[in-house]
Amino acid sequence: MNTIHWGILGCGDVTEVKSGPAFQNIEGAELIAVMRRNGEKARDYAQRHGVAKWYDDADRLIHDPEVDAVYIATPPSSHAEYAIKVAAAGKPVYVEKPMALTYQDCQRMIHVCQQAGVPLFVAYYRRSLPLFLKVKELVESGTIGKVRFVTIALYAPPEENERDRCNLHWHVLPEISGGGRFVDMGCHQLDFLDYVFGPIVETRGLAANQARLYPAEDIVCASFRFDSGVMGNGVWCFTVSEESQTDRMEIIGDAGKIRFSVFTPDQIRVETEEGISEYELIQPEHVQQPLIQTVVDELLGRGKCPSTGVTAARTTWVIDQILCEWRATL
Structure with missing residues (x-):
């Protein structure tokens, strides 16, 4: 495989400049499908960014046979659910930060991806800027x-x-x-x-x-x-x-x-x-582009990405510890 064909779940604001265009610009990647629950907004995004396919149903994108890997750009509350579905489909996962709502959810994501034999990356892009x-x-x-x-x-x-x-x-x-x-x-x-x-x-x-x-x-x-x-x-x-x-x-x-x-x-x-x-x-104009390049390079067997599920879960653990007393009062 010389090109990784990507799909995006949740093509909201973060994907407009920071990340989405990077998949069209970097070597070895192509963005071919996007999904948003609002179909009109998904279609609009696809037309504006030159993406061939759009969906209003996550499962359809995940199981699209032409999609090789999935970028999850939804709010954190759905990261674990979607990551587990993508892993079950046998596809690599690139998920927005923070990785999940809790450290426990992060551990679930890591375990499922390991069991499925697929890599899990997280968008802490400052590691490559x-x-x-x-x-x-x-x-x-x-x-x-x-x-x-x-x-x-x-x-x-x-x-x-x-x-x-x-x-x-x-x-x-x-x-x-x-x-x-x-x-x-x-x-x-x-x-x-x-x-x-x-x-x-x-x-x-x-x-x-x-x-x-x-x-x-x-x-x-x-x-x-x-x-x-x-x-x-x-x-x-x-x-x-x-x-x-x-x-x-x-x-x-x-x-x-x-x-x-x-x-x-x-x-x-x-x-x-x-x-x-x-x-x-x-x-860079698209700040996630250097990190996404490392993701693609690892998937193509020519490099390593510095931001993985394992490293990102540590940050969620720290946040959980810092907020534990506050959360107990809610």
């Missing part, structure tokens, strides 16, 4: 010496659809997303740190709903320890003013520090006793 690979390189080369700790600060104002209880986005409905914007966005930060430092083996967290705009938590504070001995902490708050917006991660070593942003990535700043260095790396 140039800026983040540069951060990893700087850490591993010892540029800032031995790393002591990491800090995360992510503060943002409420989004417009979070102020209207009659029009809430699924991202802040725990039964669909698993939590609030901490789950949706914090998972990217925690997964990247897993990639750089290895698994987080211990964590504690506090969460609350301070603004009462929606059911999910809107502030989270956490501390954590990596298996490597590096320590970390983070604060995520999504009800601050526009002026207080912050997107910052710092990696502190015994010989300097690295500062960068995760969601507005434009520059890496490195401070050591030798001075300040700055790196600017251009992000």
